[in-house]
Amino acid sequence: MAKEMAIDNKLKGASQLQKKYIVLSEDDIRARQEQAITEVSSMLSTSRASACIVLRHFNWDVNEVHDSWFADEEKVRKTTGWLKIPVVSDPSLNDNKRLRITCQICFDDYPCNRMFGASCGHLFCRTCLQTYIAMSIKDGSGCLFLRCPEGECSAIVGDELFDALATYDDKLKYCWYLVRSYVKKDVKWCPASDCKYAVEFVADADDSCDVLCECGHSFCWKCTMDAHHPVDCNSVSTAPRVV
Ligand SMILES: [Zn+2]
Ligand SMILES: [Zn+2]
Ligand SMILES: [Zn+2]
Ligand SMILES: [Zn+2]
Incomplete structure:
Protein backbone atom coordinates (compact mmCIF):
# COMPACT_ATOMS: atom_id res chain seq x y z
CA MET A 1 0.00 0.00 0.00
CA ALA A 2 2.68 2.44 1.10
CA LYS A 3 4.68 1.50 -1.95
CA GLU A 4 1.71 2.20 -4.23
CA MET A 5 1.22 5.59 -2.61
CA ALA A 6 4.88 6.39 -3.07
CA ILE A 7 4.62 5.54 -6.77
CA ASP A 8 1.43 7.58 -6.97
CA ASN A 9 3.10 10.60 -5.46
CA LYS A 10 6.06 10.22 -7.74
CA LEU A 11 3.77 10.18 -10.80
CA LYS A 12 1.88 13.18 -9.48
CA GLY A 13 5.13 15.03 -8.98
CA ALA A 14 6.24 14.16 -12.50
CA SER A 15 3.00 15.35 -14.10
CA GLN A 16 3.11 18.60 -12.10
CA LEU A 17 6.65 19.15 -13.28
CA GLN A 18 5.56 18.70 -16.88
CA LYS A 19 2.58 20.98 -16.40
CA LYS A 20 4.42 24.27 -16.10
CA TYR A 21 2.14 25.95 -18.57
CA ILE A 22 -1.18 25.53 -20.38
CA VAL A 23 -1.77 26.55 -23.99
CA LEU A 24 -5.13 28.32 -24.31
CA SER A 25 -7.15 28.43 -27.51
CA GLU A 26 -9.44 31.26 -28.59
CA ASP A 27 -12.41 29.24 -27.26
CA ASP A 28 -10.70 28.73 -23.88
CA ILE A 29 -10.14 32.47 -23.59
CA ARG A 30 -13.72 33.26 -24.61
CA ALA A 31 -15.01 30.82 -21.98
CA ARG A 32 -12.91 32.57 -19.32
CA GLN A 33 -14.18 35.96 -20.45
CA GLU A 34 -17.80 34.75 -20.34
CA GLN A 35 -17.23 33.42 -16.82
CA ALA A 36 -15.74 36.75 -15.68
CA ILE A 37 -18.65 38.65 -17.30
CA THR A 38 -21.16 36.44 -15.46
CA GLU A 39 -19.41 37.07 -12.14
CA VAL A 40 -19.14 40.84 -12.61
CA SER A 41 -22.68 41.31 -13.95
CA SER A 42 -24.11 39.56 -10.90
CA MET A 43 -21.69 41.33 -8.53
CA LEU A 44 -22.63 44.81 -9.85
CA SER A 45 -26.24 43.84 -10.78
CA THR A 46 -25.71 45.08 -14.30
CA SER A 47 -26.00 43.92 -17.91
CA ARG A 48 -23.39 41.64 -19.49
CA ALA A 49 -22.46 44.45 -21.91
CA SER A 50 -21.64 46.84 -19.04
CA ALA A 51 -19.74 44.13 -17.16
CA CYS A 52 -17.69 43.54 -20.31
CA ILE A 53 -16.84 47.25 -20.59
CA VAL A 54 -15.59 47.38 -17.00
CA LEU A 55 -13.66 44.12 -17.24
CA ARG A 56 -11.65 45.10 -20.30
CA HIS A 57 -10.51 48.22 -18.42
CA PHE A 58 -9.30 46.12 -15.51
CA ASN A 59 -7.47 43.47 -17.55
CA TRP A 60 -10.24 40.94 -16.92
CA ASP A 61 -9.44 40.81 -13.24
CA VAL A 62 -12.72 40.25 -11.34
CA ASN A 63 -11.15 41.00 -7.94
CA GLU A 64 -9.73 44.26 -9.20
CA VAL A 65 -13.16 45.27 -10.55
CA HIS A 66 -14.70 44.40 -7.19
CA ASP A 67 -12.17 46.39 -5.15
CA SER A 68 -12.17 49.44 -7.43
CA TRP A 69 -15.95 49.55 -7.76
CA PHE A 70 -16.70 49.33 -4.06
CA ALA A 71 -13.91 51.80 -3.25
CA ASP A 72 -15.06 54.47 -5.73
CA GLU A 73 -17.92 53.73 -8.13
CA GLU A 74 -17.82 57.23 -9.64
CA LYS A 75 -14.16 56.90 -10.52
CA VAL A 76 -14.73 53.56 -12.23
CA ARG A 77 -17.64 55.01 -14.20
CA LYS A 78 -15.52 57.97 -15.26
CA THR A 79 -12.50 55.97 -16.39
CA THR A 80 -14.57 53.36 -18.23
CA GLY A 81 -17.05 55.79 -19.81
CA TRP A 82 -19.97 53.83 -18.37
CA LEU A 83 -22.40 56.63 -17.54
CA LYS A 84 -25.08 56.28 -14.90
CA ILE A 85 -27.48 58.76 -16.54
CA PRO A 86 -27.46 60.42 -20.00
CA VAL A 87 -25.66 63.76 -20.34
CA VAL A 88 -28.45 65.05 -22.56
CA SER A 89 -32.02 63.87 -22.66
CA ASP A 90 -34.86 65.38 -24.60
CA PRO A 91 -38.25 63.91 -23.56
CA SER A 92 -39.88 65.35 -26.70
CA LEU A 93 -37.91 62.78 -28.73
CA ASN A 94 -40.01 60.03 -27.13
CA ASP A 95 -43.26 61.84 -27.92
CA ASN A 96 -42.45 62.59 -31.52
CA LYS A 97 -40.30 59.96 -33.21
CA ARG A 98 -40.26 61.91 -36.47
CA LEU A 99 -38.90 65.07 -34.91
CA ARG A 100 -35.95 66.18 -37.02
CA ILE A 101 -32.67 66.88 -35.31
CA THR A 102 -29.25 67.88 -36.54
CA CYS A 103 -26.37 65.41 -36.69
CA GLN A 104 -23.44 67.09 -34.95
CA ILE A 105 -20.94 65.65 -37.45
CA CYS A 106 -22.42 66.38 -40.90
CA PHE A 107 -24.97 69.01 -39.72
CA ASP A 108 -27.77 67.50 -41.80
CA ASP A 109 -31.21 67.00 -40.27
CA TYR A 110 -32.72 63.53 -39.76
CA PRO A 111 -35.81 62.10 -38.03
CA CYS A 112 -34.66 61.26 -34.49
CA ASN A 113 -35.70 57.60 -34.81
CA ARG A 114 -33.05 57.18 -37.52
CA MET A 115 -30.22 58.44 -35.34
CA PHE A 116 -27.79 56.59 -33.12
CA GLY A 117 -25.80 57.35 -30.01
CA ALA A 118 -24.20 55.97 -26.86
CA SER A 119 -25.57 56.09 -23.31
CA CYS A 120 -24.84 59.85 -23.12
CA GLY A 121 -27.78 60.76 -25.39
CA HIS A 122 -25.77 62.57 -28.11
CA LEU A 123 -27.24 61.55 -31.46
CA PHE A 124 -25.63 61.19 -34.89
CA CYS A 125 -26.80 59.99 -38.28
CA ARG A 126 -26.15 56.40 -39.30
CA THR A 127 -23.58 57.27 -41.98
CA CYS A 128 -21.47 59.48 -39.73
CA LEU A 129 -21.43 57.05 -36.82
CA GLN A 130 -20.76 54.14 -39.16
CA THR A 131 -17.71 55.94 -40.59
CA TYR A 132 -16.53 56.87 -37.09
CA ILE A 133 -16.77 53.23 -35.96
CA ALA A 134 -15.15 51.82 -39.12
CA MET A 135 -12.18 54.19 -38.76
CA SER A 136 -11.62 53.20 -35.14
CA ILE A 137 -11.65 49.48 -35.99
CA LYS A 138 -9.14 50.15 -38.76
CA ASP A 139 -6.89 51.90 -36.25
CA GLY A 140 -6.65 48.81 -34.06
CA SER A 141 -7.59 47.54 -30.62
CA GLY A 142 -8.21 51.06 -29.27
CA CYS A 143 -11.73 50.66 -30.73
CA LEU A 144 -12.57 48.67 -27.59
CA PHE A 145 -12.36 51.95 -25.67
CA LEU A 146 -13.91 54.26 -28.29
CA ARG A 147 -15.71 57.30 -26.85
CA CYS A 148 -18.69 59.27 -28.17
CA PRO A 149 -17.67 61.64 -31.04
CA GLU A 150 -19.24 64.67 -29.31
CA GLY A 151 -16.44 67.01 -28.15
CA GLU A 152 -15.48 66.25 -24.58
CA CYS A 153 -18.04 63.51 -24.02
CA SER A 154 -16.52 60.52 -22.23
CA ALA A 155 -19.31 57.97 -22.85
CA ILE A 156 -18.02 54.69 -24.24
CA VAL A 157 -19.52 53.73 -27.60
CA GLY A 158 -20.00 50.13 -26.44
CA ASP A 159 -20.64 46.76 -28.04
CA GLU A 160 -24.29 47.33 -28.97
CA LEU A 161 -23.44 50.20 -31.34
CA PHE A 162 -20.61 48.25 -32.92
CA ASP A 163 -23.02 45.39 -33.35
CA ALA A 164 -25.64 47.62 -34.97
CA LEU A 165 -23.36 49.65 -37.24
CA ALA A 166 -20.14 47.78 -38.10
CA THR A 167 -19.77 45.66 -41.23
CA TYR A 168 -19.55 41.86 -40.86
CA ASP A 169 -15.76 41.84 -41.37
CA ASP A 170 -15.27 44.70 -38.92
CA LYS A 171 -17.38 42.88 -36.33
CA LEU A 172 -15.07 39.88 -36.64
CA LYS A 173 -12.06 42.15 -36.09
CA TYR A 174 -13.73 43.79 -33.10
CA CYS A 175 -14.48 40.38 -31.54
CA TRP A 176 -10.88 39.33 -32.07
CA TYR A 177 -9.58 42.49 -30.38
CA LEU A 178 -11.87 41.70 -27.48
CA VAL A 179 -10.41 38.19 -27.16
CA ARG A 180 -6.87 39.61 -27.42
CA SER A 181 -7.62 42.10 -24.65
CA TYR A 182 -7.40 39.13 -22.28
CA VAL A 183 -3.91 39.70 -20.92
CA LYS A 184 -3.19 38.81 -17.34
ZN1 LIG B 1 13.57 35.14 -21.70
ZN1 LIG C 1 1.77 30.21 -31.15
ZN1 LIG D 1 -24.15 62.85 -39.91
ZN1 LIG E 1 -21.81 61.68 -25.93
Whole structure:
Protein backbone atom coordinates (compact mmCIF):
# COMPACT_ATOMS: atom_id res chain seq x y z
CA MET A 1 0.00 0.00 0.00
CA ALA A 2 2.68 2.44 1.10
CA LYS A 3 4.68 1.50 -1.95
CA GLU A 4 1.71 2.20 -4.23
CA MET A 5 1.22 5.59 -2.61
CA ALA A 6 4.88 6.39 -3.07
CA ILE A 7 4.62 5.54 -6.77
CA ASP A 8 1.43 7.58 -6.97
CA ASN A 9 3.10 10.60 -5.46
CA LYS A 10 6.06 10.22 -7.74
CA LEU A 11 3.77 10.18 -10.80
CA LYS A 12 1.88 13.18 -9.48
CA GLY A 13 5.13 15.03 -8.98
CA ALA A 14 6.24 14.16 -12.50
CA SER A 15 3.00 15.35 -14.10
CA GLN A 16 3.11 18.60 -12.10
CA LEU A 17 6.65 19.15 -13.28
CA GLN A 18 5.56 18.70 -16.88
CA LYS A 19 2.58 20.98 -16.40
CA LYS A 20 4.42 24.27 -16.10
CA TYR A 21 2.14 25.95 -18.57
CA ILE A 22 -1.18 25.53 -20.38
CA VAL A 23 -1.77 26.55 -23.99
CA LEU A 24 -5.13 28.32 -24.31
CA SER A 25 -7.15 28.43 -27.51
CA GLU A 26 -9.44 31.26 -28.59
CA ASP A 27 -12.41 29.24 -27.26
CA ASP A 28 -10.70 28.73 -23.88
CA ILE A 29 -10.14 32.47 -23.59
CA ARG A 30 -13.72 33.26 -24.61
CA ALA A 31 -15.01 30.82 -21.98
CA ARG A 32 -12.91 32.57 -19.32
CA GLN A 33 -14.18 35.96 -20.45
CA GLU A 34 -17.80 34.75 -20.34
CA GLN A 35 -17.23 33.42 -16.82
CA ALA A 36 -15.74 36.75 -15.68
CA ILE A 37 -18.65 38.65 -17.30
CA THR A 38 -21.16 36.44 -15.46
CA GLU A 39 -19.41 37.07 -12.14
CA VAL A 40 -19.14 40.84 -12.61
CA SER A 41 -22.68 41.31 -13.95
CA SER A 42 -24.11 39.56 -10.90
CA MET A 43 -21.69 41.33 -8.53
CA LEU A 44 -22.63 44.81 -9.85
CA SER A 45 -26.24 43.84 -10.78
CA THR A 46 -25.71 45.08 -14.30
CA SER A 47 -26.00 43.92 -17.91
CA ARG A 48 -23.39 41.64 -19.49
CA ALA A 49 -22.46 44.45 -21.91
CA SER A 50 -21.64 46.84 -19.04
CA ALA A 51 -19.74 44.13 -17.16
CA CYS A 52 -17.69 43.54 -20.31
CA ILE A 53 -16.84 47.25 -20.59
CA VAL A 54 -15.59 47.38 -17.00
CA LEU A 55 -13.66 44.12 -17.24
CA ARG A 56 -11.65 45.10 -20.30
CA HIS A 57 -10.51 48.22 -18.42
CA PHE A 58 -9.30 46.12 -15.51
CA ASN A 59 -7.47 43.47 -17.55
CA TRP A 60 -10.24 40.94 -16.92
CA ASP A 61 -9.44 40.81 -13.24
CA VAL A 62 -12.72 40.25 -11.34
CA ASN A 63 -11.15 41.00 -7.94
CA GLU A 64 -9.73 44.26 -9.20
CA VAL A 65 -13.16 45.27 -10.55
CA HIS A 66 -14.70 44.40 -7.19
CA ASP A 67 -12.17 46.39 -5.15
CA SER A 68 -12.17 49.44 -7.43
CA TRP A 69 -15.95 49.55 -7.76
CA PHE A 70 -16.70 49.33 -4.06
CA ALA A 71 -13.91 51.80 -3.25
CA ASP A 72 -15.06 54.47 -5.73
CA GLU A 73 -17.92 53.73 -8.13
CA GLU A 74 -17.82 57.23 -9.64
CA LYS A 75 -14.16 56.90 -10.52
CA VAL A 76 -14.73 53.56 -12.23
CA ARG A 77 -17.64 55.01 -14.20
CA LYS A 78 -15.52 57.97 -15.26
CA THR A 79 -12.50 55.97 -16.39
CA THR A 80 -14.57 53.36 -18.23
CA GLY A 81 -17.05 55.79 -19.81
CA TRP A 82 -19.97 53.83 -18.37
CA LEU A 83 -22.40 56.63 -17.54
CA LYS A 84 -25.08 56.28 -14.90
CA ILE A 85 -27.48 58.76 -16.54
CA PRO A 86 -27.46 60.42 -20.00
CA VAL A 87 -25.66 63.76 -20.34
CA VAL A 88 -28.45 65.05 -22.56
CA SER A 89 -32.02 63.87 -22.66
CA ASP A 90 -34.86 65.38 -24.60
CA PRO A 91 -38.25 63.91 -23.56
CA SER A 92 -39.88 65.35 -26.70
CA LEU A 93 -37.91 62.78 -28.73
CA ASN A 94 -40.01 60.03 -27.13
CA ASP A 95 -43.26 61.84 -27.92
CA ASN A 96 -42.45 62.59 -31.52
CA LYS A 97 -40.30 59.96 -33.21
CA ARG A 98 -40.26 61.91 -36.47
CA LEU A 99 -38.90 65.07 -34.91
CA ARG A 100 -35.95 66.18 -37.02
CA ILE A 101 -32.67 66.88 -35.31
CA THR A 102 -29.25 67.88 -36.54
CA CYS A 103 -26.37 65.41 -36.69
CA GLN A 104 -23.44 67.09 -34.95
CA ILE A 105 -20.94 65.65 -37.45
CA CYS A 106 -22.42 66.38 -40.90
CA PHE A 107 -24.97 69.01 -39.72
CA ASP A 108 -27.77 67.50 -41.80
CA ASP A 109 -31.21 67.00 -40.27
CA TYR A 110 -32.72 63.53 -39.76
CA PRO A 111 -35.81 62.10 -38.03
CA CYS A 112 -34.66 61.26 -34.49
CA ASN A 113 -35.70 57.60 -34.81
CA ARG A 114 -33.05 57.18 -37.52
CA MET A 115 -30.22 58.44 -35.34
CA PHE A 116 -27.79 56.59 -33.12
CA GLY A 117 -25.80 57.35 -30.01
CA ALA A 118 -24.20 55.97 -26.86
CA SER A 119 -25.57 56.09 -23.31
CA CYS A 120 -24.84 59.85 -23.12
CA GLY A 121 -27.78 60.76 -25.39
CA HIS A 122 -25.77 62.57 -28.11
CA LEU A 123 -27.24 61.55 -31.46
CA PHE A 124 -25.63 61.19 -34.89
CA CYS A 125 -26.80 59.99 -38.28
CA ARG A 126 -26.15 56.40 -39.30
CA THR A 127 -23.58 57.27 -41.98
CA CYS A 128 -21.47 59.48 -39.73
CA LEU A 129 -21.43 57.05 -36.82
CA GLN A 130 -20.76 54.14 -39.16
CA THR A 131 -17.71 55.94 -40.59
CA TYR A 132 -16.53 56.87 -37.09
CA ILE A 133 -16.77 53.23 -35.96
CA ALA A 134 -15.15 51.82 -39.12
CA MET A 135 -12.18 54.19 -38.76
CA SER A 136 -11.62 53.20 -35.14
CA ILE A 137 -11.65 49.48 -35.99
CA LYS A 138 -9.14 50.15 -38.76
CA ASP A 139 -6.89 51.90 -36.25
CA GLY A 140 -6.65 48.81 -34.06
CA SER A 141 -7.59 47.54 -30.62
CA GLY A 142 -8.21 51.06 -29.27
CA CYS A 143 -11.73 50.66 -30.73
CA LEU A 144 -12.57 48.67 -27.59
CA PHE A 145 -12.36 51.95 -25.67
CA LEU A 146 -13.91 54.26 -28.29
CA ARG A 147 -15.71 57.30 -26.85
CA CYS A 148 -18.69 59.27 -28.17
CA PRO A 149 -17.67 61.64 -31.04
CA GLU A 150 -19.24 64.67 -29.31
CA GLY A 151 -16.44 67.01 -28.15
CA GLU A 152 -15.48 66.25 -24.58
CA CYS A 153 -18.04 63.51 -24.02
CA SER A 154 -16.52 60.52 -22.23
CA ALA A 155 -19.31 57.97 -22.85
CA ILE A 156 -18.02 54.69 -24.24
CA VAL A 157 -19.52 53.73 -27.60
CA GLY A 158 -20.00 50.13 -26.44
CA ASP A 159 -20.64 46.76 -28.04
CA GLU A 160 -24.29 47.33 -28.97
CA LEU A 161 -23.44 50.20 -31.34
CA PHE A 162 -20.61 48.25 -32.92
CA ASP A 163 -23.02 45.39 -33.35
CA ALA A 164 -25.64 47.62 -34.97
CA LEU A 165 -23.36 49.65 -37.24
CA ALA A 166 -20.14 47.78 -38.10
CA THR A 167 -19.77 45.66 -41.23
CA TYR A 168 -19.55 41.86 -40.86
CA ASP A 169 -15.76 41.84 -41.37
CA ASP A 170 -15.27 44.70 -38.92
CA LYS A 171 -17.38 42.88 -36.33
CA LEU A 172 -15.07 39.88 -36.64
CA LYS A 173 -12.06 42.15 -36.09
CA TYR A 174 -13.73 43.79 -33.10
CA CYS A 175 -14.48 40.38 -31.54
CA TRP A 176 -10.88 39.33 -32.07
CA TYR A 177 -9.58 42.49 -30.38
CA LEU A 178 -11.87 41.70 -27.48
CA VAL A 179 -10.41 38.19 -27.16
CA ARG A 180 -6.87 39.61 -27.42
CA SER A 181 -7.62 42.10 -24.65
CA TYR A 182 -7.40 39.13 -22.28
CA VAL A 183 -3.91 39.70 -20.92
CA LYS A 184 -3.19 38.81 -17.34
CA LYS A 185 -0.26 38.48 -14.99
CA ASP A 186 0.02 34.78 -15.83
CA VAL A 187 -1.37 34.76 -19.41
CA LYS A 188 0.53 35.98 -22.46
CA TRP A 189 -0.23 35.69 -26.16
CA CYS A 190 2.17 33.71 -28.32
CA PRO A 191 4.35 36.24 -30.18
CA ALA A 192 4.43 34.22 -33.47
CA SER A 193 2.74 36.17 -36.25
CA ASP A 194 -0.89 35.14 -36.89
CA CYS A 195 -0.86 32.74 -33.93
CA LYS A 196 -4.16 32.65 -32.06
CA TYR A 197 -3.04 30.85 -28.91
CA ALA A 198 -2.15 32.23 -25.49
CA VAL A 199 -0.01 30.54 -22.86
CA GLU A 200 -0.77 30.49 -19.16
CA PHE A 201 2.24 29.91 -16.95
CA VAL A 202 1.12 27.87 -13.94
CA ALA A 203 4.44 27.16 -12.23
CA ASP A 204 6.66 29.62 -10.40
CA ALA A 205 9.00 31.22 -12.90
CA ASP A 206 12.22 29.28 -12.36
CA ASP A 207 15.37 29.00 -14.43
CA SER A 208 13.60 27.92 -17.62
CA CYS A 209 10.42 29.55 -18.85
CA ASP A 210 10.64 28.14 -22.35
CA VAL A 211 7.22 27.10 -23.61
CA LEU A 212 6.07 25.38 -26.78
CA CYS A 213 2.91 26.82 -28.33
CA GLU A 214 0.37 24.73 -30.28
CA CYS A 215 1.46 26.60 -33.42
CA GLY A 216 4.95 25.10 -33.07
CA HIS A 217 6.68 28.28 -31.95
CA SER A 218 8.91 27.92 -28.92
CA PHE A 219 9.47 31.03 -26.83
CA CYS A 220 10.56 32.22 -23.42
CA TRP A 221 7.38 33.01 -21.45
CA LYS A 222 9.17 35.60 -19.35
CA CYS A 223 10.56 37.86 -22.11
CA THR A 224 8.65 36.40 -25.14
CA MET A 225 11.89 36.20 -27.17
CA ASP A 226 12.68 32.92 -28.95
CA ALA A 227 13.36 30.07 -26.48
CA HIS A 228 16.80 30.63 -24.98
CA HIS A 229 17.32 28.24 -22.04
CA PRO A 230 19.87 28.04 -20.37
CA VAL A 231 20.88 31.64 -21.24
CA ASP A 232 19.04 34.16 -19.03
CA CYS A 233 16.65 36.78 -20.43
CA ASN A 234 18.94 39.78 -19.87
CA SER A 235 21.84 38.18 -21.74
CA VAL A 236 19.54 37.38 -24.68
CA SER A 237 18.23 40.91 -25.03
CA THR A 238 21.71 42.45 -24.88
CA ALA A 239 23.49 39.84 -27.02
CA PRO A 240 24.18 40.87 -30.63
CA ARG A 241 21.61 39.27 -32.93
CA VAL A 242 22.95 36.65 -35.30
CA VAL A 243 21.14 37.01 -38.61
ZN1 LIG B 1 -24.15 62.85 -39.91
ZN1 LIG C 1 -21.81 61.68 -25.93
ZN1 LIG D 1 1.77 30.21 -31.15
ZN1 LIG E 1 13.57 35.14 -21.70
